Amino acid sequence: MNVGILGLGLIGGSLARAYALAGHTVYAAEKDENMLSFAILAGAVHGRLEDSLISRCALILLAIYPDGSASWLEAHAGSISKTALVLDCCGIKKKICSRCFPLAQRYGFTFVGGHPMAGSQFSGFKYSRADLFEGAPMILVPPVFDDIYLLDRVKEALKPCHFGSFSVTTAENHDKMIAFTSQVPHILSNAFIKSPTARTHKGFSAGSYKDLTRVAWLNSRMWAELFLENKENVLFELDQYIQSLSAYRSAIAEGDEPALTALLEEGKKRKEEVDG
Numbered sequence: 284m285n286v287g288i289l290g291l292g293l294i295g296g297s298l299a300r301a302y303a304l305a306g307h308t309v310y311a312a313e314k315d316e317n318m319l320s321f322a323i324l325a326g327a328v329h330g331r332l333e334d335s336l337i338s339r340c341a342l343i344l345l346a347i348y349p350d351g352s353a354s355w356l357e358a359h360a361g362s363i364s365k366t367a368l369v370l371d372c373c374g375i376k377k378k379i380c381s382r383c384f385p386l387a388q389r390y391g392f393t394f395v396g397g398h399p400m401a402g403s404q405f406s407g408f409k410y411s412r413a414d415l416f417e418g419a420p421m422i423l424v425p426p427v428f429d430d431i432y433l434l435d436r437v438k439e440a441l442k443p444c445h446f447g448s449f450s451v452t453t454a455e456n457h458d459k460m461i462a463f464t465s466q467v468p469h470i471l472s473n474a475f476i477k478s479p480t481a482r483t484h485k486g487f488s489a490g491s492y493k494d495l496t497r498v499a500w501l502n503s504r505m506w507a508e509l510f511l512e513n514k515e516n517v518l519f520e521l522d523q524y525i526q527s528l529s530a531y532r533s534a535i536a537e538g539d540e541p542a543l544t545a546l547l548e549e550g551k552k553r554k555e556e557v558d559g
Contacts, residue, residue: 285310287332287340289355291322293403294372295346296411298444299327304413305443310336312355318408327411337362342440345371348508353382356394365391368440372397374461374509376424376454384426395437396424396454398461399446406502418447424454462516467524469506470517472499 284307288295291313299309303326310332313319322328330336337343337359345352352371363369369392373379380396387394401419403410421441425433428451438449452460476499484492510517534543 284308284342285336285340287312287337287343288328289332289343289345289352290347291315291318291328291408291411292346293406293408293410293415294399295344296322296327296408297401297413297415298344298346298372300325300411300413301416301443301445303327303329307443310340322408327408334359334362338364340364341367343367343369345369345373348505349373349375349379349512350508353379356383356386360386360390360392363390363392367392368436369394370397370437370440372399374398374465374505375513376457378512380424380454387426393433393436394426395433396457397437398422398424398457399444404498404500406505414445416444416446418445420448420450421446422450422452422457424452424457458513459516462513462520466506466510466513466517467520469498469501470510470521471524472496473501475499 284302286302286307286309288299288302288309288311291299291311295311295313299311299322303309309328310330311319311322311328312332313322319328319331323330332340341364343363345356347355349371352373356369369383369387371379371383371394373396376396376398380394383394383396399416399419399421401416403415421444423434423437425437427433434449434451472495476496531543531546533539534546
């Protein structure tokens with residue numbers, strides 16, 4: 284199978300490695316010529332995704348920023364085979380699906396929104412690996428929800444990635460959930476590390492610090508775009524968190540041990556309820 288991949292960062296590079304390892308022919312579009320050359324030398328990519336090769340690809344995976352992915356598809360939709368499957372791998376779904384579903388319908392190919400729930404605080408092809416998606420969840424946003432054949436087709440096309448599970452949802456629900464599970468945690472981590480105390484933490488920190496600050500080291504431009512494109516959901520979660528923090532702060536400032544204990548117990552019980 285010929286596979287076209289847009290972008291060779293952590294996600295795109297890992298996709299390229301997985302498909303190349305599985306014996307497929309991988310073509311990639313990447314603006315960084317050095318990165319593309321390195322990927323070819325590494326055996327993850329077999330050549331540049333020239334315009335003339337787009338029509339030969341049975342599978343096209345969009346792995347750059349949401350706006351860039353949608354813009355690339357708008358520019359090349361006429362070259363995509365009607366039998367091709369196109370998936371994006373972006374962190375938000377409403378904006379990109381609203382632009383790409385109509386394109387697929389107009390030009391006759393199949394587009395499905397996707398979000399592989401795997402990654403790292405590090406970015407770039409040099410951190411990519413063929414087993415990045417091994418056992419990871421994959422979220423799918425199809426144009427229709429009762430097309431079992433389409434879902435089977437997507438799962439079959441993604442076999443080289445070895446995802447552990449697939450979830451099907453709407454673009455709206457995806458963006459609401461991802462604001463809570465991914466986007467706001469990145470903001471919290473990035474904000475927490477700005478404490479002046481952080482400069483002298485060595486020797487005083489263990490698992491709690493490492494867990495909370497792991498994703499503070501992030502791709503600033505990419506995450507800024509994701510936050511702004513999911514603005515309403517991110518603001519809702521931030522407001523909820525700020526409200527909760529204010530309650531803890533008030534209890535501590537007032538020396539109200541019963542209130543503080545109750546807040547802590549409430550959080551403990553909520554953790555048990557939502558995670559088991």
